[in-house]
Amino acid sequence: MALFFAMLLVSISASAQDTPAVEMATGLYQSGKIYVVVTVISVIFIGIVTYLVMLDRKISKLEKEIKK
Numbered sequence: 675m676a677l678f679f680a681m682l683l684v685s686i687s688a689s690a691q692d693t694p695a696v697e698m699a700t701g702l703y704q705s706g707k708i709y710v711v712v713t714v715i716s717v718i719f720i721g722i723v724t725y726l727v728m729l730d731r732k733i734s735k736l737e738k739e740i741k742k
Contacts (some may be wrong), residue, residue: 702708 698709702711
């Protein structure tokens with residue numbers, strides 16, 4: 675039953691996507707600047723993930739020291 679409702683919601687949201695293309699997105703794509711935007715977002719995301727991994731390692735190290 676839950677699967678039926680999930681599929682129903684997916685079909686409703688898919689039919690709601692008949693809106694025209696966003697001007698900003700098409701403009702960025704046509705001028706080639708979309709690749710710059712994607713690169714910047716990717717670098718920011720990679721930086722955040724790297725920071726979180728390093729922070730997790732430091733916290734794990736401190737937890738091990740506290741247990742000893």
